[in-house]
Amino acid sequence: MPTLADKTPTCVVRGLSFDALATALGRGRTSVFTLNMMHMRLLAREPEFRESYRQASIVTLDSNLLNTCFLRRRMTVATGSDLVQHLSARRTFRDRSVLVIGNVTAEEAASVMASRRLEVFRPPFGFIHDPAAVDAVIARVREMAPDMVFIAVGAPQSEMLTLRLRRAGLVEPSILCCGAAFEFLLGKQARSPVFFRRTGLEWAWRLAGNPRRLAGRYASDAGFLLSMLGPLHRLARSGALRVGGLQLQFRQEAGPGLTLGRGALGAG
Template structure:
């Protein structure tokens, strides 16, 4: 039997503690849903039942949130390593099965993002067929229902589905796909990670990501957009202090 992955339970979610290559091998073997929760979305764990359901139903959750990791490692004697979505995506895009034409399917946030992301992928030798790119509609806060997306995926049967839309929504979409597709692909909810590489958002150097400074680069590039978002994420501290490894109770 394969060795189960090493995890730490934080806020009721089992976060993977290992390398990007190990995480990708788990996803290649088991398929299912991988989530990369960031602090601005994690703070809603106690007030967003659909987002909460998506995280609890994921097959693998990686430690993208530098804030969560820093707080956890202060609270607990056994530390957890950070595995950012950017590191995970870089490793994922080096894999031969992901680079194979037609074997990955990309869900993009907008036509502008798609053009930039696809151009960057092509510059890396990864050519995505037009039918393997899908523009996500505005899903809203309720239950997601996208039969057109299901039909295309069931027809093309890509092994890897890569979701690049915003946190809080992409996890709900990933769970919808996991529960409703006629087959089981690896669904990677990597959010904005590709935007840092393609130029769709500010470039984040490897060293800045390693030293937990991605939030600073985004805030300096677009202060009106990101400073309020990261300021709101401070609420995660109180949730972690109250609950630690326990799942927070849902607010009425």
């Protein structure tokens, strides 16, 4: 007889190489999200954000803090910025069309991501709460019909927009939610030194550099972390964590065996 746990929606958080992720994005119909502590907090309170995660093709781990402190460093960490940098160096989309949704110019985006055709759409601040603004983004994606969409705005807007694009029938392009990745690679924002990233202390470096903007967010993340200490303590042993009615399963995987779930966003 099925238990309550059996009926809980599940999202697999995968440890994958950058090459495997680049291959998946390059073949189209793939959406990639990057899980961090703020995302976990949002999963606990935002139903549409949870649904976007449940429907994503691939969710990677974007938290050295989680990996170091609670997963015994057994996962490959793939941040949005590092993945965009890898795609840029590999020139994955040089023969494809690319749309960047975010606060960069076309010239800036083209200097990061070589492509046959590249366009930029800059939505207004807080656009996800404005139906007309969301419709304008959907219309632009439909008009351009790109092979690849980089949604370079913050969570939860990027993930919720991905869900709405797929529900609008735009299933062909791959989508990567990459936050401030283009701004980091352009030098418009400074990334933390490698030591801070690898040890899970990137948040401390960023907070010191911009306390007014980040203090509230990190305080909320810290409160959520404290509330989840019990389940997080068991994470290394169980490999699973329930957040807001969504079961997260953490799994290190080999690239060549990568398959996508039939219900995933962009899987058709």
